[in-house]
Amino acid sequence: MSMREIKLCLLGDSGVGKSSLVVRFVNDKFTANLESTIGASFMSKTLVVNDTSYKFQIWDTAGQEKYRGLAPMYYRGAAAAIVVYDVTREASFQTLKDWIRELKQYGSDNIVLAIAGNKCDLEDLREVSTRTALEYAEENNAIFCETSAKTAHNVSQIFTLITQRLPSESLLPQSLTDSGSIQLQHRSSASPSGKKNCCKH
Numbered sequence: 001m002s003m004r005e006i007k008l009c010l011l012g013d014s015g016v017g018k019s020s021l022v023v024r025f026v027n028d029k030f031t032a033n034l035e036s037t038i039g040a041s042f043m044s045k046t047l048v049v050n051d052t053s054y055k056f057q058i059w060d061t062a063g064q065e066k067y068r069g070l071a072p073m074y075y076r077g078a079a080a081a082i083v084v085y086d087v088t089r090e091a092s093f094q095t096l097k098d099w100i101r102e103l104k105q106y107g108s109d110n111i112v113l114a115i116a117g118n119k120c121d122l123e124d125l126r127e128v129s130t131r132t133a134l135e136y137a138e139e140n141n142a143i144f145c146e147t148s149a150k151t152a153h154n155v156s157q158i159f160t161l162i163t164q165r166l167p168s169e170s171l172l173p174q175s176l177t178d179s180g181s182i183q184l185q186h187r188s189s190a191s192p193s194g195k196k197n198c199c200k201h
């Protein structure tokens, strides 16, 4: 079995459930009332997909505005980013758009972008429609899943979809792929069929 190490970071507004998604993925647990993250936190988890072992090095960033300037340290050199919004909070979807714009401008050239519309268990409180978010994800060539850290809906699926989109360069040792500097090139906006990049909602 081959082994790949994947640096991944999570970004998004405070309270959207980034830490809860990581804890669900890594420990398969949910805690109502997690403390807000300070700075960032790190966890690692290995996922086996099609006879390849993917070791995710997960950087969970703090969503509060005061930590915003730290984010480049975590997304720089990342092979993938999951940008999270809360389906019950429209403002968090606007913040997500800011993060996607920033990642496209300053993230690695071939970074895999994934969008998670979290808290989809709270259907009665929904403010962001699936259709709006799916269209936005397709325009931006991003994977899209509605997730629930509470029920585990689509949580491991989003990581599996990411493994399927990784370019072959991510298989090289980090020292060869991470230039250590912020890259400014624009990414191709060519968008393959969005369907296979989406979780079932």
Ligand SMILES: Nc1nc2c(ncn2[C@@H]2O[C@H](COP(=O)(O)OP(=O)(O)OP(=O)(O)O)[C@@H](O)[C@H]2O)c(=O)[nH]1
Pocket: 012, 013, 014, 015, 016, 017, 018, 019, 020, 021, 031, 032, 033, 034, 035, 036, 037, 038, 061, 062, 063, 064, 118, 119, 120, 121, 122, 147, 148, 149, 150, 151
């Ligand atoms: N109902 C529901 N609540 C959730 C879900 N995910 C997270 N929460 C709750 O939302 C709150 C915020 O979750 P966190 O995981 O701390 O959010 P965060 O994005 O890491 O926040 P920061 O660390 O401040 O950036 C907590 O009270 C969680 O229990 C979910 O899928 N469903």
